[in-house]
Amino acid sequence: MQVNPGRVGVWLTGFVGLAAEQSIEAVQEVEELGYGAAWYPEAFGTKECFSAGGLLLGATSKIVIGTGIANIWARNAVAMANGARTLGEAYPGRFLLGLGVSHVEQVGPHGLPYSKPISTMRTYLDDMEGAPFFAREPEPSVPVVLAALRPKMIELAAERTEGAHPYFVPVDHTVRSREVLGAGKFLAPEQAVVLSSDPAAAREIARAHASFYLGLENYRKNLLWLGYDESELVDGGSDRLVDDVVAMGSVDVIAERVRAHLDAGADHVCIQPLIAEENRFPLAELRELSAALGEL
Numbered sequence: 188m189q190v191n192p193g194r195v196g197v198w199l200t201g202f203v204g205l206a207a208e209q210s211i212e213a214v215q216e217v218e219e220l221g222y223g224a225a226w227y228p229e230a231f232g233t234k235e236c237f238s239a240g241g242l243l244l245g246a247t248s249k250i251v252i253g254t255g256i257a258n259i260w261a262r263n264a265v266a267m268a269n270g271a272r273t274l275g276e277a278y279p280g281r282f283l284l285g286l287g288v289s290h291v292e293q294v295g296p297h298g299l300p301y302s303k304p305i306s307t308m309r310t311y312l313d314d315m316e317g318a319p320f321f322a323r324e325p326e327p328s329v330p331v332v333l334a335a336l337r338p339k340m341i342e343l344a345a346e347r348t349e350g351a352h353p354y355f356v357p358v359d360h361t362v363r364s365r366e367v368l369g370a371g372k373f374l375a376p377e378q379a380v381v382l383s384s385d386p387a388a389a390r391e392i393a394r395a396h397a398s399f400y401l402g403l404e405n406y407r408k409n410l411l412w413l414g415y416d417e418s419e420l421v422d423g424g425s426d427r428l429v430d431d432v433v434a435m436g437s438v439d440v441i442a443e444r445v446r447a448h449l450d451a452g453a454d455h456v457c458i459q460p461l462i463a464e465e466n467r468f469p470l471a472e473l474r475e476l477s478a479a480l481g482e483l
Contacts, residue, residue: 188349188373189327190280192251193223195445195480198377198457201468202227202243203234210239211246213468218250220477226255226352226377226457230289236261237270244278252278255352255377255457256287256334259307264314275325285352286311287334305339312347332373336360336409341367349373350454355400357431358447359413365452375455376448381435382460382472392461393433394423433461442479449483 197217202210202225217225225243229236236257243252252274257267267286274282288304315331333344335351341364344351350373351364361376368374379396383389400406401420410420410428419425424432434444441458448456458476460469 188330190251190283190330191223192253192283192375192455194449194455194483195222196224196226196251196253196375196455196457197222197473198226198228198255198459199468200228200459203229203236203239205466205468207242209468210242213470214243214246214250214252216470217473218247220473221481222250222473222477224251224253224283224455224457226253226285228255229258229261231258231261237274240274240282241277244274244281249281251281251283253283253352253375253457254285255354256285256289258289259286259311260289264311265318267311268315268318269320271329271331272320272322272325275327275329276323279325280327282329284329284331285334286331286348305343308333308340308343309347312343330373332375335364336405337412338363338367345369345372350375353377355379355397355406355432356409357413358444358451359431360409361448361451361453363413373455374453375457376453377457377459378445378448379433379459379461380441380444380472380476381433381462382438382441382475383435384437386435388463389435390426390429392463393429393435396461397429397432398423438476438479441476442483445480446483 271284330349332350332352335341335344345368354377381389445456460472
C-alpha cells in the first residue's frame with residue numbers, strides 16, 4: 188500500500204461533529220504530535236465524509252486522513268469512487284477510503300433496503316471499479332479498506348481491497364482477522380481507550396460507549412462469533428467484555444493494548460480516546476499518550 192499511515196493513528200468523532208475551526212486546530216495538533224493518521228466516521232446526520240476529509244487534508248501537510256467509514260448508503264458508487272479520486276489527486280498519498288455497509292438500525296429508518304451486506308458490498312465495489320472519471324487520476328491510487336467484522340466480509344476485503352478496518356473489537360479479533368486476511372493485506376483496528384487513574388470513572392465512560400454499540404446487531408453478532416455469551420451483551424456489557432474492547436488506565440496500560448494488536452497482526456491501530464465531555468477534542472489525552480505510542 189503506497190499510503191503510509193504509520194503504526195498508530197487516531198479515530199475521532201469530533202471531526203464530523205464539532206465546528207470546522209475546532210477540527211482544524213485538532214488535526215493540526217494531532218499531526219504535530221506524530222500520529223500517522225486521523226480517521227473519522229460517517230453516519231446519517233454527520234458531516235459529509237469527502238467535505239470533512241478535504242477540510243482536514245487542507246489544514247495539514249503530511250498526516251494521512253482516513254474515513255472510518257464512508258457509508259455506502261450515503262452516495263452511489265460513482266460518487267464514492269470519484270470523491271476519493273478527487274481528494275487523492277489533490278493530496279497524493281494522504282487519503283485512505285474506508286467503506287462500510289453501516290447497520291440496519293441506522294439505515295432502515297431512512298427507508299433504505301438494508302439486506303445481504305456481502306453481496307451489496309461486492310456489487311458496490313464492482314460499480315466503483317467501473318466508475319468513469321474524466322479528470323486526472325490520483326497517483327498513487329487511493330487505497331480502499333472495508334469495515335469488516337466477520338469472516339465473509341473479511342474475505343471480501345482480502346479479495347477486493349487493500350484490507351480491513353474493524354471497529355469495536357478486542358485483540359482476539361485482530362488475531363482472527365489476520366488469519367482470514369492472510370499476509371500482505373492492511374489491517375487497522377480501532378481501539379477505544381480511557382486514560383484515567385480512577386477505575387470507577389473509567390469504567391463508567393467505557394460502559395456508556397459500549398452500551399451504544401451493543402445495541403447494533405452487527406457488533407452483537409461479531410462478539411458472539413468471538414465467544415462472548417448473550418448474557419455479556421446486556422446492561423452495557425459484562426466487565427470482561429468492556430475490559431476487552433476498551434483499554435482503561437495509565438499510559439502504559441493503553442500502550443500495552445496497542446502493542447498487543449500490533450503483535451497480533453495489525454499494521455496500524457487507531458486509538459479513540461473516550462472522555463466524559465461531549466464538545467471537546469481529547470487533545471490533552473492524545474498529548475499524554477503520544478510519546479509512548481510513538482515508540483511502538
